[in-house]
Amino acid sequence: MSESTMGIQDLTAYAESRGGRLLSLDFEGMRTGHRWACAVGHEFEASPWILIHGGYWCSECFPSAEGGGGWDWDKQSEIDPLVARFYRK
Numbered sequence: 271m272s273e274s275t276m277g278i279q280d281l282t283a284y285a286e287s288r289g290g291r292l293l294s295l296d297f298e299g300m301r302t303g304h305r306w307a308c309a310v311g312h313e314f315e316a317s318p319w320i321l322i323h324g325g326y327w328c329s330e331c332f333p334s335a336e337g338g339g340g341w342d343w344d345k346q347s348e349i350d351p352l353v354a355r356f357y358r359k
């Protein structure tokens with residue numbers, strides 16, 4: 271996946287693959303923050319780079335590793351198609 275060939279349609283497809291939506295209307299670069307909404311409606315800002323290459327998604331649904339909150343994988347597997355595809359209870 272080359273950076274130069276990424277476009278708004280790719281970001282939209284990625285958001286949908288996580289059960290969410292892309293809120294930004296224009297592609298502004300892989301390392302520029304864009305607005306997103308997760309499956310349960312949290313809005314957040316993140317660069318496509320960190321999401322696609324880092325695997326990150328909504329920071330409210332996925333607390334940081336340092337936060338100690340833990341990830342609710344049962345819940346995520348119900349709303350995030352990507353997680354559902356690989357998660358095993």
Ligand SMILES: [Zn+2]
Binds near residue numbers: 311330
């Ligand atoms: Zn969320």
